[in-house]
Amino acid sequence: GQNIDQPTEMTATEGAIVQINCTYQTSGFNGLFWYQQHAGEAPTFLSYNVLDGLEEKGRFSSFLSRSKGYSYLLLKELQMKDSASYLCAVGAAGNKLTFGGGTRVLVKP
Amino acid sequence: NAGVTQTPKFRVLKTGQSMTLLCAQDMNHEYMYWYRQDPGMGLRLIHYSVGEGTTAKGEVPDGYNVSRLKKQNFLLGLESAAPSQTSVYFCASSPFGQGVADQPQHFGDGTRLSIL
Numbered sequence: 001g002q003n004i005d006q007p008t009e010m011t012a013t014e015g016a017i018v019q020i021n022c023t024y025q026t027s028g029f030n031g032l033f034w035y036q037q038h039a040g041e042a043p044t045f046l047s048y049n050v051l052d053g054l055e056e057k058g059r060f061s062s063f064l065s066r067s068k069g070y071s072y073l074l075l076k077e078l079q080m081k082d083s084a085s086y087l088c089a090v091g092a093a094g095n096k097l098t099f100g101g102g103t104r105v106l107v108k109p
Numbered sequence: 110n111a112g113v114t115q116t117p118k119f120r121v122l123k124t125g126q127s128m129t130l131l132c133a134q135d136m137n138h139e140y141m142y143w144y145r146q147d148p149g150m151g152l153r154l155i156h157y158s159v160g161e162g163t164t165a166k167g168e169v170p171d172g173y174n175v176s177r178l179k180k181q182n183f184l185l186g187l188e189s190a191a192p193s194q195t196s197v198y199f200c201a202s203s204p205f206g207q208g209v210a211d212q213p214q215h216f217g218d219g220t221r222l223s224i225l
Binding site for chain 2: 048
């Protein structure tokens with residue numbers, strides 16, 4: 001079966017750092033994806049990890065530990081526009097994705 | 110830069126009515142997907158296709174049918190709509206994965222469907 005857990009909601013201050021954790025137990029693994037979704041909009045791709053370690057993309061970084069079934073998304077220098085839901089998803093055969101419930105991040109001034 | 114286009118964007122149906130949601134992509138992607146998104150439940154895969162003429166069931170396929178007659182189009186049908194199918198429906202596409210590495214999926218803007 002597939003089980004992906006991430007916190008429901010997080011609040012942080014503009015300019016701060018927020019870390020969104022994701023733990024997973026899945027029957028297959030072809031990589032871990034993070035998507036950003038603003039309210040009422042489509043999810044957009046942020047990052048992808050298939051090997052253990054840290055991937056950095058500007059203000060966003062994503063980490064993966066396959067042995068622990070664990071990933072996190074790190075958002076630095078938070079901006080108001082970063083207020084959105086962040087979706088953790090595990091890839092499997094056929095390019096299928098299984099999504100977690102999403103973490104809603106609220107950035108306050 | 111059309112990407113993935115979904116029509117219609119909004120629709121209200123009565124219980125028992127049928128309708129078809131259309132998804133079109135212009136990126137020559139092999140794979141296409143239909144998801145539904147409900148509050149607090151994330152995105153759930155309904156059906157998917159790994160190529161023209163092929164379809165497969167996802168996590169929540171009951172009450173839906175799909176067809177992929179052309180590579181660029183993926184249709185989702187509701188034969189007899191039920192209030193439980195009120196949701197936001199997203200279509201996505203992705204290129205063929207290289208080896209064991211998957212490729213990111215590109216999403217359409219969604220269809221907001223209400224069943225009364």
